[in-house]
Amino acid sequence: MHIHFMKLAIEQAKLSIPVPSGYCVGAVLVQETLREANTNRHGNNDSIDDVTSQEFEEDKDEGYADRFRVVVTGYSRELPGNTHAEECCLLKLAALGADTGSRDDYFEDDDDEYIGEGEVALVAGTAATGAAAGCNGGCGSGRWNNSNSTDSNQNSNRSDRKLKSRRKWIMYSTMEPCSTRLSGNRSCSDRLIASGIRQVYVGVREPDHFVKTVVGVENMVEKGIEVIHIPGLEDECLAPNRHVLDL
Incomplete structure (x- = not known):
């Protein structure tokens, strides 16, 4: 199932117009819906990681796949202002809540407590490391974990709205959310931390072509976000970046 959503993200990356x-x-x-979030068709209380790809495919016609639905998608520079893919998703979600009059379906009030705290437990142990293509500082199959656990963009406040803790939100990104933006805008890892999203799946770590010290994963893990690498799709995730990488 995770591969299904990551491949959707890869298709989004292909829509991005290359720039040097x-x-x-x-x-x-992706959002875990309330309608089927607690009980699957067998009456079991399954988490997202308990759903196998075979079950996901077999249950599409029965509505089980609707338990996890794509809410918004995004790709680099899709919206004005040199926007990044994850940033576009958060901006679209904020606009969706405002434009439909359904803000309460998505966001907590501004003065609410930190969202999602304790909902997604960090996985014990250390991050698996490997030499996946394009990785900087280790990017193996597995989860990154930490056991100790003023933006110039005018849309910053809207993209940083915190999500309701009663829903599970998962971000899939073809590349590690950035930790530093040369433009001076707020990084995507910081935006995700502020949003309340507690689970992020990535296809590959950010190469060091532009920024030499990339710590998006580390920043998110430190703030309690579970970051998981989906192995086997590195080449597909990097392919849209031939214009800047030596592939």
Whole structure:
């Protein structure tokens, strides 16, 4: 199932118009719906990781797949202002809540407590490391974990709205959310931390072509976000970036 959503993100990355100063990244924001979030068709209380790809495919016609639905998608520079893929997803979600009059379906009030705290437990142990293509500082199959656990963009406040803790939100991104933006805008890892999203799946770590010290994963893990690498799709995630990478 995770591969299904990551491949949707890869298709988004292909829509990004290449520029010499940036990557082409795709992102998909998925929501676990309330209707089927607690009980599956067998009457079991399954988490997202308990759903196998075979079950996902077999149950599409029965509505089980609707338990996890794509809410918004995004790709690099899709919206004005040199926007990144994850940033576009958050901006679209904020606009969706405002434009439909259904803000309460998505966001907590501004003065609410930190969202999602304790909902998604960090996985014990250390991050698996590997030499996946394009990785900077280790990017193996597995989860990154930490056991100790003023933006110039005018849309910053809207993209940083915190999501309701009663829903599970998962971000899929073809590349590690950035930790530093040369434009001076707020990084995508910081935006995700502020949003309340507690689970992020990535296809590949950010190469060091533009920024030499990339710590998006580390920043998110430190703030309690579970970051998981989906192995086997590195080449597909990097392919839209041939214009800047030596592939």
